[in-house]
Amino acid sequence: MNKELKITMLGASGVGKTTLLTSMYEQFEATTKQANLHLKPDIETAAILDKYLGQLKSLTYEFKADERKKGIRGTAATAGPESLPSYIFELGKPEKASFKLLFRDYPGGYVLPSDVAGRRFIHKLLRECAAVIIAIDTPAIMELNGRWHQLRNRPDEILSLFKTAYQNLNEPRLVIFAPVKCETYVKDEASAEQLIWRIKEEYAPLLEFLQQPSRADKVAVVTTPVQTVGCVVFWKIEVENFSTPRFYFRKTSFNSKYSPQDSEQLLRYLLRFLLKAHLQDKRWPMFDIVRQAFSPDAELKQAVELFAKGCKKTGGFAILQGQDLLNI
C-alpha cells in the first residue's frame, strides 16, 4: 500500500515554486510543534532544502527576482523529469510516522507547449496528486494592470494542463493559488482584497472550468498569499530589449533578515482538506492512507483538527470554491 499523499507545485519558470517550498520547509517544524504535531523531512529532503535556504538567505539589499546568481537557482533536471527529487515529510509521532506528504517540484519550463516530455510529466502529477500549489508571481499580476502576467505566469498553459488532467475526477482535489513575492500587496486588508480580486479576474477561465458541474463538488479552491522571503518589497520593473521585464526588489531595511510568513498556512489548508476527506468517509482510494492514520489515532486526529482550525480567513486568504470540502 502506498503510504504517501502527493502534492505538486505548478507554475512557470521563475515564479517562485522552489522558494515557496523552501519557506514551507523552514516554517513547518516550528508551527507544527506548537500544535503537538510532528512533521519531519527525510534526510535527503532536509539536505536539499537546507541548501536552498542558504541561497535564499544570501539575498542582498537590492536584487532582481530572476537574477540567478543571488537567491535561489532555477530548478534543473539534468537527467530528465524522472531524475527530479521528491520532498518527503513524515507526519505523526516520532516513534510512529503515520503517513508521508510527498511534494514535487520541477523546472517551470515544463509548462510550455514546446516541452512535450515536461508537459506529460506535469499532466501525470496533476492526475495523481491530491493537491496542487499554483505559485503566482504577484508583481506580474498587480503591477501595470497585469501587463506581464501572461508572460510570467503563463495562465493559458496552466489552464490547458488542468483541462486535460481534471477532465474526469473521481476523487476530491485541493487547488491552492499561492501568490508569492507578495509582501507589498498584503500590507492591509484593502490591498489584500484587491489581490484576491485580481486573481479572480486573471484566472477567470480556470476558475470557470473548475466550477463546472462535474467538478464543482470535487474541487476546493483557496488563495494563500505567502511571504516567502518576508523582508523585501517590490521596487520597479525595467524592460530590457523591449520585451524582457526585470522585476526589482528591495529589502525593507539593510539589516532585515529572511523572515518568511504564512507559508505554514498551505499545510493548514492541506490538512484541513485531508481531515474532511476522512470525515466524509467515502472510501476514496487516494485518501485511504489518511483514514488508516486517523481512524486508530484519536490524538493525531485531534492535533490535526486543531492545527487546521488555524487557517487564516483574511489578509488575502479565502476559500473561492468547495467550502463543503473544507468544513470541519
Ligand SMILES: Nc1nc2c(ncn2[C@@H]2O[C@H](COP(=O)(O)OP(=O)(O)OP(=O)(O)O)[C@@H](O)[C@H]2O)c(=O)[nH]1
Ligand atoms: N522578492 C522576492 N523574491 C522572490 C520570492 N520568491 C522567489 N523570489 C526570487 O525569485 C526567483 C525565482 O524563484 P524560484 O523559487 O527559483 O522560482 P521557480 O518557480 O522555482 O523557478 P524554476 O525553478 O525556474 O521553475 C529567485 O531568484 C528568488 O530569489 C519572494 O517572495 N520575494
Ligand SMILES: [Mg+2]
Ligand atoms: Mg525552481
